[in-house]
Amino acid sequence: MQTKLTQLLRIEHPVLQGGMAWIADAALAAAVSEAGGLGIISAMNAGADWVRGEIVKCRALTDKPFGVNVMLMSPHVEEVAAMLAEEKVPVVTTGAGSPGRYIKIWKEAGIKVLPVVASTAFAKLAERAGADAVIAEGCESGGHIGELTTMALVPQVVDAVNIPVVAAGGIADGRGLAAALALGACGVQMGTRFLVAKECRVSSEYKKKVLEAKDISTIVTGRRLGHPVRAIKTAYTARYAKAEADENFSAEALEELGVGSLRRAVEAGDAEEGCFLAGQIAGMVSREETAAEIVQDVVRGAEEVLEKLGKLR
Secondary structure, three states, rough: OOHHHHHHHHOOOOOOEEOOOOOOOHHHHHHHOOOOOEEEOOOOOOOOHHHHHHHHHHHHHHHEEEEEEEEOOOOOOOHHHHHHHHHHOOOOOOOOOOOHHHHHHHOOOEEEEEEEEHHHEEEHHHHHOOOOOOOEEOOOEEEEEEOOOOOHHHHHHHHHOOOEEEEEEEOOOHHHHHHHHHOOEEEEEEEOHHHOOOOOOOOOOHHHHHOOOOOOOOEEOOOOHHHOEEOOOOOHHHHHHHHHHOOOOOOOHHHOOOOOOHHHHHHHHHOOOOOEEOOOHHOOOOOEEOOOHHHHHHHHHHHHHHHHHHHHO
16 A cells, blocks of 8 residues: 555555654554554653664664654753754654754755644644645544544645645544545554554553543543643543632642653553543554554555445446
């Protein structure tokens, strides 16, 4: 299955793994890249030395293209951006802001740049800044979200820009990939399904919560602070939602309540104090597999769907 995305990134399958903070490390990224997709390391709030170490590990595990996700609100973003140019990583994806000021040095280093966008305005801005493609992420996704659904966002972004579009949010199988292609996207980015990849090093409790999730098992909190986040419902999210609805609970206290919660979920599986980020599609994720099995299942499933649709003519 060759698309503009596979040609642009020199990958076998149009499947990207999301750059999930505290989760997307070198081991997972390398496994996805070895499977023919594009694995992505999360730079999160880490410094340049830590991220460089993950890049070195990834290159030791695979000689195929991989990417690094840069959170533009990180206090270390300047040093990380410069280091990525030095390392000449194949691909950079970005979130939480506009990457415009860094695109020039990345492009000069031969890096393909794919910002995550939640609106057509942001997609146009990214294209004007020199982005090679954009990742249109709908609010069905886990973690920080926008307001538009994937079904509404993707075709509007496709119509708004002249660069390849990757669909993200609410995609976990071949039907999702086929639907994304039908909407005009050139590939998909998935996060939630890769949470249960055997190479993913999240806590066993994290994987258990994803595997046991149903269609209504997630909740969005953080809207009061201006950065809504989707996670699996737990005692922690219930407490956070209650505090958010309390006008006497300050914004500063809400911010403090969120500090370290994802790390506690990832490393300790702490349902009382941890935030288990996952998308609405978690209810469709029912088994732990290798990254290769996941990529193969998605591509094979999409091919089957497209073949059936072709017979409807």
